[in-house]
Amino acid sequence: MKSTRWLFxxxxxxxxxxxxxxxxxxxDPVEFFDxxxxxxxxxxxxxxxxxxxxxxxxxxxxGLAAHRLAIFGSRSPSTIAADGLEFARTNGFSDSDIALIQxxxxxxxxxxxxx
Amino acid sequence: MRRFPxxxxxxxxxxxxxxxxxxWMISPLQVFDSEPIALRTDFKDDYRSAIAASYAVxxxxxxxxxxxxxxGDSNLIETLNSQAQRLTAGGEFAQADQLAxxxxxxxxxxxxxxxxxxxxxxxxxxxxQGKATATFPPTPEELPFQFTETPPASDxxxxxxxxxxxxxxxxxxxxxxxxxxxxFALTTQDTVCDANxxxxxxxxxxxxxxxxxxxxxxxxxxxxxxxxxxxxxLKPELGNGYADYNMSPGLTYTVRIxxxxxxxxxxxxxxxxxxxxxxxxxxxxxxxxxx
Numbered sequence: 359m360k361s362t363r364w365l366f367x368x369x370x371x372x373x374x375x376x377x378x379x380x381x382x383x384x385x386d387p388v389e390f391f392d393x394x395x396x397x398x399x400x401x402x403x404x405x406x407x408x409x410x411x412x413x414x415x416x417x418x419x420x421g422l423a424a425h426r427l428a429i430f431g432s433r434s435p436s437t438i439a440a441d442g443l444e445f446a447r448t449n450g451f452s453d454s455d456i457a458l459i460q461x462x463x464x465x466x467x468x469x470x471x472x473x
Numbered sequence: 474m475r476r477f478p479x480x481x482x483x484x485x486x487x488x489x490x491x492x493x494x495x496x497w498m499i500s501p502l503q504v505f506d507s508e509p510i511a512l513r514t515d516f517k518d519d520y521r522s523a524i525a526a527s528y529a530v531x532x533x534x535x536x537x538x539x540x541x542x543x544x545g546d547s548n549l550i551e552t553l554n555s556q557a558q559r560l561t562a563g564g565e566f567a568q569a570d571q572l573a574x575x576x577x578x579x580x581x582x583x584x585x586x587x588x589x590x591x592x593x594x595x596x597x598x599x600x601x602q603g604k605a606t607a608t609f610p611p612t613p614e615e616l617p618f619q620f621t622e623t624p625p626a627s628d629x630x631x632x633x634x635x636x637x638x639x640x641x642x643x644x645x646x647x648x649x650x651x652x653x654x655x656x657f658a659l660t661t662q663d664t665v666c667d668a669n670x671x672x673x674x675x676x677x678x679x680x681x682x683x684x685x686x687x688x689x690x691x692x693x694x695x696x697x698x699x700x701x702x703x704x705x706x707l708k709p710e711l712g713n714g715y716a717d718y719n720m721s722p723g724l725t726y727t728v729r730i731x732x733x734x735x736x737x738x739x740x741x742x743x744x745x746x747x748x749x750x751x752x753x754x755x756x757x758x759x760x761x762x763x764x
Contacts, residue, residue, distance in 0.1 A: 370485040378492015388501040392513040399506040413526035
């Protein structure tokens with residue numbers, strides 16, 4: 359077989375791979391559902407932290423707040439809340455929201471988790 | 474005649490297959506920046522509980538509604554009531570109360586009417602963009618029904634948010650202070666002689682002051698040396714405020730709602746007769762309502 363023929367075969371193979379990747383990654387990517395909260399966009403995570411902070415402001419139960427934040431995985435609750443605080447500070451959340459999250463962060467940092 | 478280039482076509486197909494296998498199986502797109510609607514069902518429940526807990530404190534209904542919309546539930550009230558009933562069955566009454574209260578507020582649209590001055594400062598990446606501040610003292614008729622204790626009043630500003638800037642500007646809400654609500658009054662007590670119903674069936678329907686059925690209301694039934702508790706809403710097909718109990722013949726029962734109110738006492742299964750003269754145990758239907 360001529361070398362040009364092999365060249366065409368190689369080009370076709372590469373083109374096929376390229377088309378396959380484009381289809382699988384762009385046109386019809388794998389659809390995800392049943393996701394875990396750690397995959398949430400940062401603003402949604404922060405809004406969840408804010409909800410927990412709002413509830414904590416009244417309940418004053420750091421254990422319950424830590425339990426609620428545990429849906430984000432194995433990181434410590436105070437770290438999760440601190441990440442939310444950082445996002446809130448850098449993205450224009452209201453002062454009252456930031457204060458609530460700050461209160462939660464402080465409480466969780468002081469909370470030992472042993473009740 | 475020129476031969477069809479099967480070898481090239483085969484190479485193209487092989488490449489296509491390899492590309493798809495890599496992009497779909499070996500290295501699919503990494504999941505990040507997902508939205509709450511894509512969460513697993515149990516995590517959606519957690520998210521909903523957090524929304525209800527937040528609402529119980531802030532009383533900010535538009536914000537709670539906007540957050541719930543992120544979960545993509547087709548029927549918010551039904552979903553909340555359903556989760557409240559599951560939690561009630563699991564003994565998690567506090568969370569169930571919060572969810573039921575939020576469902577009730579959504580059903581009633583408690584705080585949607587208030588229209589104080591709006592200060593819009595939408596500038597963040599908060600999923601619920603748009604802010605407004607307003608704090609009003611509640612009027613008695615706007616206080617949502619809730620079974621839990623009255624939390625302290627919040628003097629923080631109320632923040633109203635929306636999921637997208639394209640949505641209509643939300644109306645700020647009054648900062649509501651959830652209360653236990655007025656005690657339930659026993660409004661009707663009827664004898665039910667229906668041979669198609671189970672013998673000795675005690676039916677209870679609980680309404681709030683807006684004539685809406687109340688899900689998750691804890692009912693306490695007592696008799697000589699015995700007591701049981703059950704909840705409304707466990708048979709949603711019969712109404713969110715419906716509950717029933719099978720009375721034993723010969724026993725006298727007393728029924729009350731744990732949230733407080735009238736006591737229905739001296740309840741015994743009545744003896745009824747069919748048109749043919751046969752006797753059977755009838756039932757009783759009680760209706761409780763907040764004045």
